[in-house]
Amino acid sequence: MRRVAIIEGYRTPFQRMFTDFKDMTAVDLAKICLTELVNRTEIDPNEIDEIAMGLSIPKPSTTNLARIAALGIGLPKTIHAYHMQMACATSILTTAHVAMSIATGNADVGIAGGADSMSDVPITVTEAFRRIILEAQTKKTPEEQMITIGQVRLADMIPPPMALAEAYTGLTMGEHTELMVKEWGITREEQDDYATRTHELAGKAVADGRIPAEIIPVVAPPDYHVAIADNQIRPQPNREKMGTLPPVFDKEYGTITAANASPLTDGASAVLLMAEETAKALGYKPKAYIKSFGFSGLDLDIGMLFGPTFSTPKALKQAGLKLSDIDLIEMHEAFAGQVLCNLKAWTSKDWLKKNVGLSEPIGKVNMDRFNMMGGSVSIGHPFGATGTRMITTCANQLPRVDGTFGLVTACAANGTGAAMILERAN
Secondary structure, three states: OOOEEEEEEEEOOOEEOOOOOOOOOHHHHHHHHHHHHHHHHOOOHHHOOEEEEEOOOOOHHHOOHHHHHHHHOOOOOOOEEEEOOOHHHHHHHHHHHHHHHHHOOOOOEEEEEEEEEHHHOOOOOOHHHHHHHHHHOOOOOHHHHHHHHOOOOHHHHOOOOOOOEOOOOOOEHHHHHHHHHHHHOOOHHHHHHHHHHHHHHHHHHHHOOOOHHHEOOEEEOOOOEEEOOOOOOOOOOOHHHHOOOOOOOOOOOOOOOOOOEOOEEEEEEEEEEEEHHHHHHHOOOOOEEEEEEEEEEOOOOOOOOOHHHHHHHHHHHHHOOOHHHOOEEEEOOOEHHHHHHHHHHOOOHHHHHHHOOOOOOOOOOOHHHEOEOEOHHHHOEOHHHHHHHHHHHHHHHOHHHOOOEEEEEEEEOOOEEEEEEEEEOO
8 A cells, every 4th residue: 555645735714604705606615725726736737636525515516526626727627526525524534535546556646625615505495395396397388387386385485494404313413512511511611711722722823824824815706805814713712702602502501602613614625645656756745644544433322423532543543553642633623512522532431432342541632732723613614624624734733743643533414423643744
């Protein structure tokens, strides 16, 4: 198996939905991200064998984001470009898939990434409206079609509200997190403290240039202003005001608020991957190598968002490492409470033995090396783009802390999880 190198990664600014990118689609954002990655790395487009990208909430016109974006910016039509989807872990999955192609010799150069635009999600219709319209299409004459369409009531035409509920349980991720924090005794104060931390760290990373170095500017319609920064980071969060916000998912007893949850976001990200020998032949200096990865499913009754707790041991085992060998951790922050539940579970020997099948705890995390540049709660969370955002940050941050191994991990919808271990390049 060949060693897979991470050459570079970039992303758009992450913008709260219906702000700077409200008139852009996920395809628009993906095209910009791919264009800048290709231009800034000066990779010959003819060297690219494979592109994998994904978005979590596609429209019928965007079912193959990678292919549409690649063709849209004039990349060679012969590139194998395809779509993958794993909700919040989408671009960890696309990175792993391209890495497997490179490791096995099916590709030498590839791009992985993802995008999402919560400002441009498809609007659903009621079941009654859908059935009537489909039935009308089976009629042979315009008169028959009109008679069928005439069955539509005004109430049938009102779109149902968008809900990111789990198909299996009917609950949203936020509602599942409320169940988890109650079971694990995570308080509102702990969640707000964590949210304060992530905003402060992100603010510092903006001020010292670490976050801006990973961002490409985007000229956004309709006035074509240039967006150059994430617009959700609060470098000096008002902790007192944060504590007054009402809960979102459990109005009476809940602890999850708009401040300690990741916001709905528009954005895109991508990384350039190569076989080690290809990078050397083309004159590229890798930032890191993909050491291992692991993906998992879990019993939803245990806790929907325990994906990192189930996937991280798989990645560690494949790499032959322990948590104590990891110098840097990037964990997706769907909610502050989800992060805190996972970290607490990592030290619970009995719970891990019963539910994950581990004989020993995963380990206690050094918080000084955890999400050092903030995370999804502060930076934002375009579902398909978060994975390669974290991979890029981890690869860039490892030499800054003089680290060797970094862990990137995320929970995802439907009770799934992803983890990837990076090894710093010499």
